[in-house]
Amino acid sequence: MQELLKVAMPKGRIYKQASKLFREAGLAIPDETDESRKLIIAVPEANMEFIMAKPVDVPTYVEYGVADIGVVGKDVLMEENRDVYELLDLGIARCRMSVIGLPDWKPVLNPRVATKYPNVASQYFRERGQQVEVIKLNGSIELAPLIGLADRIVDMVETGSTIRENGLAEHEEIFSITSRLIANRVSYRMKNNAIQALCDRLQPVIAAALAAKA
Numbered sequence: 152m153q154e155l156l157k158v159a160m161p162k163g164r165i166y167k168q169a170s171k172l173f174r175e176a177g178l179a180i181p182d183e184t185d186e187s188r189k190l191i192i193a194v195p196e197a198n199m200e201f202i203m204a205k206p207v208d209v210p211t212y213v214e215y216g217v218a219d220i221g222v223v224g225k226d227v228l229m230e231e232n233r234d235v236y237e238l239l240d241l242g243i244a245r246c247r248m249s250v251i252g253l254p255d256w257k258p259v260l261n262p263r264v265a266t267k268y269p270n271v272a273s274q275y276f277r278e279r280g281q282q283v284e285v286i287k288l289n290g291s292i293e294l295a296p297l298i299g300l301a302d303r304i305v306d307m308v309e310t311g312s313t314i315r316e317n318g319l320a321e322h323e324e325i326f327s328i329t330s331r332l333i334a335n336r337v338s339y340r341m342k343n344n345a346i347q348a349l350c351d352r353l354q355p356v357i358a359a360a361l362a363a364k365a
C-alpha cells in the first residue's frame with residue numbers, strides 16, 4: 152500500500168476541470184455539482200485525501216507540507232513565488248495575463264496600474280524600466296480604468312468578453328496561463344512512488360485532452 156497523498160484542490164472555477172481530469176485518471180472525486188460543504192474528501196481506494204482550498208492559498212498549503220501536492224494556476228504561482236516543485240502542466244483553465252486599458256490610452260508619467268497581482272505587475276513594468284504605481288484590488292479589476300482609479304490594469308483574459316463588454320482593449324500579453332500540479336519539496340522525495348504513480352495516471356489523460364483540442 153502506498154503512502155497517503157494529501158492533495159490541495161482549488162475550489163471554484165478550476166475545480167470543474169481539475170476534478171474531471173482526476174476522475175478520468177480513475178480517482179473517484181465528486182464533480183462540481185456536488186453541493187457538499189465538506190472541505191476534506193477522502194478517496195480511500197486511492198489512499199488520497201483532497202483538501203478543498205481557496206485557489207490563491209494552494210501554494211501555501213503545499214509549501215508548508217500540509218498538502219503533499221496541489222493544483223494551481225500559473226498566475227498564482229508567479230504571484231506567490233512559493234518554494235514548491237512544479238511537476239505537470241495540466242493544460243486546463245487556460246487564459247492569459249495581460250495589460251489592459253482604454254483603447255485610446257496614451258503613456259503618462261508614473262501611471263497607476265490596478266491589479267489582483269501586484270508582484271507580477273511590478274516585476275513586468277520594472278523589467279521594462281517603466282515606473283508605475285501599483286494599486287492592489289481584489290476583483291472587478293476592469294472597473295479601475297473606467298472610473299479613473301487607474302490608467303491601466305493587469306488582469307486575466309480568457310474569452311475577452313469582460314474587456315469587450317466594458318469597452319477596454321488588451322494592450323500587451325504578459326504570459327499564458329494553465330493550471331499546474333505542484334509538490335512539496337520534502338513530500339516529493341518521501342512520497343515519490345505515490346506522486347509518480349499519480350503523474351503516470353494523469354499524463355495520458357492530459358495528452359488525450361490536448362489531442363482532442365488540436
Ligand SMILES: Nc1ncnc2c1ncn2[C@@H]1O[C@H](COP(=O)(O)OP(=O)(O)OP(=O)(O)O)[C@@H](O)[C@H]1O
Pocket residue numbers: 162163164165205206207223224225226227244245246307308309310328329330
Ligand atoms: N477567465 C478567468 N478568469 C480568471 N481566472 C481564470 C479564468 N480562467 C481560468 N482561470 C484560472 O482560475 C483560477 C482561479 O480563478 P479566481 O481567482 O477567479 O478564483 P475563483 O475560482 O473565482 O475563486 P475565488 O474568487 O474564491 O478566488 C485563476 O488563478 C486562473 O488560473
Ligand SMILES: O=P(O)(O)OC[C@H]1O[C@H](OP(=O)(O)OP(=O)(O)O)[C@H](O)[C@@H]1O
Pocket residue numbers: 289290291292293306307308309310311312313314
Ligand atoms: O476574458 P473573460 O472570459 O471575460 O474572463 C476574464 C475575467 O474573468 C476574471 O474575473 P472573475 O470572473 O474571476 O471575477 P473577478 O476577478 O472580478 O472576481 C478576470 O479577472 C477577468 O475579469
